[in-house]
Amino acid sequence: MVQSFKDKTVWITGASSGIGEALAYEFANEGAKLILSARRMDELERVKEGCVKAGSRDADILTLALDVTDETAMAEKVKAAHAHTGRIHMLINNAGISQRSLCVDTDMETYRKLFDVDVFGQIALTKMVLPIMLDQKEGHIAITSSVAGKIGVPYRTGYCAAKHAVMGFYDALRAEMANSGIRVTTITPGFIRTNISKYALKGDGSEFGKTDQNIAGGMDVTACVKVIMDGFHKGKPEIAVGEGREMSALWVKRLFPKRLFKMVENVPKPE
Numbered sequence: 001m002v003q004s005f006k007d008k009t010v011w012i013t014g015a016s017s018g019i020g021e022a023l024a025y026e027f028a029n030e031g032a033k034l035i036l037s038a039r040r041m042d043e044l045e046r047v048k049e050g051c052v053k054a055g056s057r058d059a060d061i062l063t064l065a066l067d068v069t070d071e072t073a074m075a076e077k078v079k080a081a082h083a084h085t086g087r088i089h090m091l092i093n094n095a096g097i098s099q100r101s102l103c104v105d106t107d108m109e110t111y112r113k114l115f116d117v118d119v120f121g122q123i124a125l126t127k128m129v130l131p132i133m134l135d136q137k138e139g140h141i142a143i144t145s146s147v148a149g150k151i152g153v154p155y156r157t158g159y160c161a162a163k164h165a166v167m168g169f170y171d172a173l174r175a176e177m178a179n180s181g182i183r184v185t186t187i188t189p190g191f192i193r194t195n196i197s198k199y200a201l202k203g204d205g206s207e208f209g210k211t212d213q214n215i216a217g218g219m220d221v222t223a224c225v226k227v228i229m230d231g232f233h234k235g236k237p238e239i240a241v242g243e244g245r246e247m248s249a250l251w252v253k254r255l256f257p258k259r260l261f262k263m264v265e266n267v268p269k270p271e
């Protein structure tokens with residue numbers, strides 16, 4: 001069955017940039033009502049304008065500042081999101097930050113920050129939205145994990161650990177939600193051309209500050225979200241998206257894990 005998003009209320013986190021922003025335009029184009037969240041309100045307003053250009057009515061889009069690490073403020077944000085249309089049909093847990101540093105150079109504080117954003121922030125928001133969806137007896141929760149959620153690569157020990165963690169969490173949640181009317185989708189992107197490496201953390205917690213060679217050579221973000229939307233329409237539990245060698249690495253890991261462990265030793269230093 002093809003899932004339609006016309007008039008559905010879709011909440012996207014990390015909507016101020018990259019994959020979340022591009023997803024917002026796709027949903028706007030399909031007639032969804034949107035809640036756009038991230039920390040930077042000015043960027044969210046810019047994305048909202050783009051959604052209106054893509055076909056949304058201004059009143060159908062709520063921009064809602066949200067820091068996913070701020071659990072104290074989260075309950076009020078969930079109330080505001082729910083009040084937008086009275087329903088939340090879909091939550092896309094897409095906010096995230098990456099890492100560019102070797103383990104030996106990475107402070108524990110940096111690992112904690114990665115986990116706060118990429119793992120606990122996602123779980124906290126999901127736990128608050130889940131009762132609403134259970135009441136509705138319908139809903140769809142997605143998480144943007146990563147190929148790094150299936151494969152461990154150098155310079156991303158914390159990011160890989162965090163993305164593996166959410167992969168496990170949402171796979172388990174999918175099983176728990178069977179027969180509840182709530183669908184769970186994990187998204188596994190490879191390298192996609194976004195701001196992800198600019199805001200990635202170095203070992204001391206400062207920003208990496210540039211687009212590295214992998215991201216610069218990655219898939220176009222609009223092409224990426226077309227694949228994701230196709231997966232949503234088809235109700236896929238897992239959506240892999242990318243076009244580089246990292247996608248074949250998923251198969252190598254499954255079939256020849258020792259070969260994969262050798263291959264990733266040659267991942268170059270990000271520059």
Ligand SMILES: NC(=O)c1ccc[n+]([C@@H]2O[C@H](COP(=O)([O-])OP(=O)(O)OC[C@H]3O[C@@H](n4cnc5c(N)ncnc54)[C@H](OP(=O)(O)O)[C@@H]3O)[C@@H](O)[C@H]2O)c1
Pocket residue numbers: 013014015016017018019020037038039040041043066067068069094095096097098117144145146147188189190191192193194195196197199215218
């Ligand atoms: N690009 C890739 O190659 C790639 C590959 C695999 C997976 N992913 C995943 O895809 C997701 C989206 O990343 P992207 O590639 O689109 O990168 P991006 O362009 O840097 O976007 C990241 C988004 O996350 C938001 N964000 C960061 N920290 C946040 C926080 N504490 N609270 C709320 N929002 C926060 C940012 O908004 P504000 O700064 O305004 O808060 C921004 O909207 C991430 O989960 C990332 O790990 C990306």
